Amino acid sequence: MIRRLAGGFALVLAACTAGGIPTSSGGSGGVTIDVSLTQFAPVQTPYGQSGGYSPPITTVSVGTQIHFTNVDSFAHTATEIPGAASFPTGSPFNAGALQQHGTTLSGGFSSGALQPNSSSQTITADQPGTYLFGCFFHYGAPMRAAIVVQ
Ligand SMILES: [Cu+2]
Numbered sequence: 001m002i003r004r005l006a007g008g009f010a011l012v013l014a015a016c017t018a019g020g021i022p023t024s025s026g027g028s029g030g031v032t033i034d035v036s037l038t039q040f041a042p043v044q045t046p047y048g049q050s051g052g053y054s055p056p057i058t059t060v061s062v063g064t065q066i067h068f069t070n071v072d073s074f075a076h077t078a079t080e081i082p083g084a085a086s087f088p089t090g091s092p093f094n095a096g097a098l099q100q101h102g103t104t105l106s107g108g109f110s111s112g113a114l115q116p117n118s119s120s121q122t123i124t125a126d127q128p129g130t131y132l133f134g135c136f137f138h139y140g141a142p143m144r145a146a147i148v149v150q
Contacts, residue, residue, distance in 0.1 A: 030064070030065045030066070030067070030122075031058060031060055031064055031065070031066045031067075032066075032067060032068070032069050032119075033053055033054065033055070033058055033066065033067070033068050033069070033078070033145070033147075034053065034054040034068075034069055034071045035052065035053055035068050035069060035070045035071060035072060035076050035078060035114060035135075036052065036053075036054070036070070036071045036072035036076075037051070037052045037072055037076065037135070037138050037141055037143050038072055038073070039054070039071065039072070040052050040053060040054045040056075042141075042142055043056050045057055045145075045146060046086075047085070047086045047087055047130075047132055047146050048086045048087035048142075048144075049087065049142045049144075050087075050142065050144055050145045050146065051141060051142045051143055051144070051145075052076070052134075052135060052138060052141060052142065052143030052144070052145070053068075053078070053133075053143070053144075053145035055145075056145050056146070057145065057146045057147075057148060058145070058146070058147045058148070059147075059148045059150060060125050060147065060148070060149055060150070061125070061149070061150055062125055062126065062127065062128060062149055062150070063124070063125065063126075064124070064125045064149075065122045065123070065124055065125075066105075066122070066123045066124070066125060066147065067119050067120050067121065067122050067123065068111050068114060068119065068120040069117075069118070069119045069120075070114040070115060070116050070117065070118055070119075071116075071117070072116060073116050074116060075113045075114060075115050075116070075137065076111075076113075076114050076135045076137060076138065076143065077093075077097050077098065077110055077111050077112060077113055077114060077135050077136040077137065078109075078110070078111040078114065078120060078133050078134075078135065079093055079097040079109070079110040079111070079133055079134060079135070079136055080102070080105070080108045080109050080110065080131060080132070080133045081093075081132040081133055081134055081144070082108060084132050085130075086132075087132060087134070087142070087144050090140075091134075091136075091139040091140065092134070092139070093134070093136045093139060096110070097110045097112075097136035098110075098112055098113050098136060099112055100112030100120070100121060102121075102123060103121060103122065103123055103124060104123065104124050104126040104127075105123060105124070105125050105126060105127065105129070105131045105147060105149060106126050106127040106129070107126075109121075109123050109133075110136075113136075125147065125149040127149065128149050128150060129148075129149055130146060130147070130148050130149075131146065131147045131148075131149065132144065132145075132146050133145060133146070133147070
């Protein structure tokens with residue numbers, strides 16, 4: 001039992017370290033948001049319940065380049081939720097989410113159906129603000145998260 005607890009603690013520390021990298025990134029560095037419904041359990045955020053992406057909240061400077069990498073074994077999307085201050089109750093997406101589009105956060109974006117072990121297009125954090133996004137397939141799981149551009 002003690003060994004099991006110690007292992008869990010180490011895992012939490014590792015997760016915190018990994019999550020800290022994007023937050024401390026400067027404007028010119030690239031940031032990866034990992035995508036996995038099975039690995040990233042739901043957590044509470046100021047925007048509502050997040051899940052399926054790591055980190056749940058990615059904080060970056062203006063100019064940072066962001067991409068999503070699917071580390072799961074099945075397909076997901078990372079699709080902007082337009083004009084929302086918190087996660088809507090029902091899915092905000094339509095089939096347009098399945099088409100990869102957008103290279104800036106302010107212009108709106110979707111990764112399209114991102115297959116396992118593949119990465120999205122690069123998306124530039126072009127303007128300060130809070131950008132919510134989620135998965136077309138699993139929005140209610142929940143599978144949604146936030147990017148804060150400072
Ligand atoms: Cu998904």
